[in-house]
Amino acid sequence: MAGTEIFGKEELEAVQDVIERKMIHRYGSHGARRGIYRVEEFENRAAEISGARHALAVANGTAALIVALKGIGIQPGDEVITSPFTFIATVEAIVACNAVPVLGEIDGTLSLDPVSTERLITERTRAIMPVHMFGAAADMDRFAELGKKYGIPIIEDACEVVGGTYKGRMLGSLGTCGTWSFDPNKTLTVGEGGIVFTDSEEVYSRMDCYHDHGHIHSKEHDRGAEGKSGLGVNYRLSELQGALGLVALQKMDYALGLLRSTKKRILQAVSDTGIVPRPTHNGEGDTASHVIFMLPSAESALKFRDAAVSAGCGCSIIADNTWHFAKHWKALEVMGEKDWFGTRTPSYAPETMAGSDRLLARAVMFGLSIIMDDSAVEAIIHAVRAGTKAAL
Ligand SMILES: Cc1ncc(COP(=O)(O)O)c(C=O)c1O
Structure with missing residues (x-):
């Protein structure tokens, strides 16, 4: 299922173009880059395909999960319920935020079981993270009900199911946040890359700043002069991967x-x-x-x-x-x-x-x-x- 199987001249051209223009950073150099922002185009196209209001491209799927957790305001000691049937990155993302992974059981579809999830909810639960594994979706209607009933955000780990749908809607776009991965083992790959979706302006804005050292992004200022909203990390995607991502979405x-x-x-x-x-x-x-x-x-x-x-x-x-x-x-x-x-x-x-x-x-x-x-x-x-x- 590796996306490299369908690599061809389109990927070569996309990468060559970035290299020839010598414009590898996704931010800044607004004059010199003549309006070409490949990562931003990748985000816009992913948002369009998914139906989510915002898409933020990041370094990989693990980073996408961490950024999503930070975006909803996870704090040390908060509990996040997820599935024991997933890739370890799901749990690592929770641990990276100093939050506590709480593992539910799976249902007959092998997805996180909403019944076992509800039993595990405590006053410390701050997120529920169903994982769509090996192509198939978790029971998203039930998770939406749980989220509503307890006021807990749902973060979909859709890293494995880029392009998969649930009742006609794109997986990754149904929760408060959802993530896609484009790592080398995925059906679509850009080498390493991820996307995090959200409909919330507030969550998006926090994620956008956090993934790039807290910078507030604006095309009106040069890089470094935009101001900072707080501390963050560097989970940026480069223009090379942005260009590859655009091709990947065309081939989805x-x-x-x-x-x-x-x-x-x-x-x-x-x-x-x-x-x-x-x-x-x-x-x-x-x-x-x-x-x-x-x-x-x-x-x-x-x-x-x-x-x-x-x-x-x-x-x-x-x-x-x-x-x-x-x-x-x-x-x-x-x-x-x-x-x-x-x-x-x-x-x-x-x-x-x-x-x-x-x-x-x-x-x-x-x-x-x-x-x-x-x-x-x-x-x-x-x-x-x-x-x-x-x-x-
Ligand atoms: C379910 C799941 N979540 C998260 C990830 C992490 O994605 P990445 O490898 O892009 O960091 C993966 C990747 O294998 C995954 O399968």
Whole structure:
């Protein structure tokens, strides 16, 4: 699913243009750059596609999550509820703000479960961060209800689902903030880059300043003469990545179209086997980066995986995925054994994620590439058939 698969002459031209103009900084040099601001164009196009009022481009998806948390005013010791099935960056972003990650359980779609989330809300909860994982959306209507009921902002970690939708709306644009990633493993990549969306002028303004040392941005002043609103960091995106981002967004429909048609073809070809695809909250809005099936038990998932691998295809059980399941994150578990945040620190021991473990132990997964020839697609179909025969 890496976006480099669809790199071509458009990316070369976009980068060459930035280099020839020697205009690499996204801010300042207003006279010399003759009105060309690639990062800003990237932001405007992303906002237009997403339907969000504001888009801020930042250095990567992790930075986008940190900036979003800072934008809603997260303070040390605040609790943020998120999913144990995510990339560790979600939790790291919370920790980077000296806030406390609180892990809920997942639902049958493998997304953060709103019921378990509601049980974890305390007077310290300052944000809920559902994660849209491996193409599919979290239950956003339920999270919107929770946010409203308790007055808690929802930050969507949509880093993995650029272009995915939920009930016709773009993922990342539904919460108070939402984030996209364009890292090298994503369907669309600019090398390293991220976007954070919001409809709130106030949140946007805080994020805009925070991501660039607190500077208040204005085209009326030279860089350095704009004034500062406070302290920040440097999570700026460069014009090189902005230019690549514009090309990536142009290719979004093409990339998603290919992935979706491959996934559809696989699911249709195995529909007679009785194997059950992972249910989702967003159906056709899935970005189709992965094909996941739910087996009836952990034992049958093991049989499926072994037979699929023997049939010559890469297939894994999600519970074993050390990158994406918090049960495996020893560094986080250690945090739960000490009073790191000067406040209640929950346990992150594997047994606290038993419900999620049971579901992920039944989930088998194949990753898709954007460009797949017939033989690669047929290999997955063959492996699913072999797996099903062994397991069901
Ligand atoms: C769910 C999720 N959140 C956040 C991130 C962080 O994005 P980045 O790698 O751009 O920092 C990732 C990247 O893998 C991700 O998958």
